[in-house]
Amino acid sequence: MPKYFFHVRRNDVFEEDPEGIDLATPELAFEEATAAARDIVAERIRMGSRANGDTFEIMTEDGSLVATVPFRSAIRLD
Template identity: 35%
Template sequence: MPRYFFHTQIGDDLISDPTGVELRDPDAAWDKARDTIRAALRERGDQARLLTACLIVADAAGDIVLEFPFSEGVALPTTDDPILH
């Protein structure tokens, strides 16, 4: 199973993910990125700054698979959202 690394960029600062997580494919990495962003926004106090952040998902070779702005993580529904049921 491929390993994906979830790095957080806030302005010029980059918080590296040294361990990553094994996921089945890029779609699963997208879901994990969305869930990670939503969890961070629930837990952190400085949400205005976090909304300017971007989660950069890279594969084991270091190639960027996707860039997920935190601001988009708030707006996207999930299958758990009542609006979809």
């Protein structure tokens, strides 16, 4: 099963995910990143912190970019 890494880009800062997670497909990796972003944004809102601006960059073990998931795309504003 492939391993996907959920790196976070915050403005010009890149935070690497050193562990990654085993998932069967890129689509599942995208769903996992979206759910994680939603949880992070919800926690930031509860804490009174800024809730947007970050992005997950989902990469494979060989460093190939699979998808980007802006945190703001994980929440519905309507």
